[in-house]
Amino acid sequence: MQVTVNGKLVELPANASVAELLARLKFDAARVAVERNHEVVPRRTYGEARLSEGDRLEVVGFVGGG
Amino acid sequence: MNSDPFVLAGKSYRSRLLVGTGKYKDLDETRAATKASGAEIVTVAVRRLDPKPGEPSLLDALAGYTLLPNTAGCYTADEAIRTARLARELGMTEFVKLEVIGDEITLFPDAEATLAAARVLVKEGFVVLPYTNDDPIMAKKLEDAGCAAVMPLAAPIGSGLGIRNPYNLRMVLDAVKVPVIVDAGVGTASDAAEALELGCHAVLMNTGIAGAKHPVLMAEAMRLGVEAGRKAFLAGRMPRRLHAHASSPEVGLIE
Numbered sequence: 627m628q629v630t631v632n633g634k635l636v637e638l639p640a641n642a643s644v645a646e647l648l649a650r651l652k653f654d655a656a657r658v659a660v661e662r663n664h665e666v667v668p669r670r671t672y673g674e675a676r677l678s679e680g681d682r683l684e685v686v687g688f689v690g691g692g
Numbered sequence: 693m694n695s696d697p698f699v700l701a702g703k704s705y706r707s708r709l710l711v712g713t714g715k716y717k718d719l720d721e722t723r724a725a726t727k728a729s730g731a732e733i734v735t736v737a738v739r740r741l742d743p744k745p746g747e748p749s750l751l752d753a754l755a756g757y758t759l760l761p762n763t764a765g766c767y768t769a770d771e772a773i774r775t776a777r778l779a780r781e782l783g784m785t786e787f788v789k790l791e792v793i794g795d796e797i798t799l800f801p802d803a804e805a806t807l808a809a810a811r812v813l814v815k816e817g818f819v820v821l822p823y824t825n826d827d828p829i830m831a832k833k834l835e836d837a838g839c840a841a842v843m844p845l846a847a848p849i850g851s852g853l854g855i856r857n858p859y860n861l862r863m864v865l866d867a868v869k870v871p872v873i874v875d876a877g878v879g880t881a882s883d884a885a886e887a888l889e890l891g892c893h894a895v896l897m898n899t900g901i902a903g904a905k906h907p908v909l910m911a912e913a914m915r916l917g918v919e920a921g922r923k924a925f926l927a928g929r930m931p932r933r934l935h936a937h938a939s940s941p942e943v944g945l946i947e
Contacts, residue, residue, distance in 0.1 A: 632741075658741060659738075660781075668781065669783065685740065685741055687738070688751060688761065689736065689737050689738075690713040690714040690715070690737065691713060691736055691762055692896075692897075692899065
């Protein structure tokens with residue numbers, strides 16, 4: 627299946643979890659927050675939160691800013 | 693300074709200077725300037741990440757500071773609310789520096805959208821610190837919405853123009869009971885001092901330090917400016933007079 631992560635298409639096995647997505651893309655799960663289709667995915671649910679075809683994900687973290 | 697703490701959302705801080713962490717050339721400079729500023733609260737932005745395992749992290753450089761995530765770059769209430777929720781999920785704080793920008797030329801706040809976002813975020817338990825105009829009416833509305841402080845601009849973000857309307861800031865101070873934190877426009881140490889002399893409770897800045905030729909030295913200057921301004925405010929300045937008033941005795945002069 628395909629999902630969009632930070633504006634880019636990503637190919638994933640069907641039914642992949644958020645945790646699997648983060649691991650596959652080499653994100654440090656402890657240092658990111660994830661939004662799926664405009665809703666925050668709570669960190670403690672990354673393992674069970676299953677993705678669906680066409681999901682739009684934002685993976686963000688803190689950067690320098692004023 | 694401990695006898696005169698800066699109290700924000702029920703917590704006391706020694707420093708009345710809040711600093712941003714953007715625009716530094718590297719993390720070492722970020723760390724050194726932040727340390728020299730004496731700030732305890734530092735702002736950070738929320739952005740899409742590229743995975744870069746093993747790269748030194750901003751969060752390591754800022755260990756020990758109170759993080760104040762911002763919603764910079766958001767042009768609608770909805771974007772700002774989503775950004776604040778993501779910031780909270782990053783797990784470190786309920787604080788949010790709420791910015792809803794009106795246009796990219798002025799970077800002035802969209803007052804209507806800022807207020808709408810503030811109401812939602814306060815209800816969700818955030819400690820909302822909104823960037824706002826130097827407008828006492830708006831400041832009062834934000835206070836009534838439950839914001840923990842109001843953060844009027846001194847001048848446009850990144851402009852370094854200093855305090856363009858000290859009289860408006862005084863009106864904001866009269867209008868609200870929550871802390872007034874001057875946010876944006878401070879260009880040099882005397883601007884920071886002026887904000888505190890007016891009675892503002894704290895100052896937040898980024899470019900004023902990061903945009904200086906020597907940011908670490910300017911960070912120290914800003915710290916001293918804020919401290920000097922606060923002491924001058926507490927001391928109570930002399931009244932302004934049009935005409936001269938001799939400092940030396942006018943009697944006992946030789947003839």
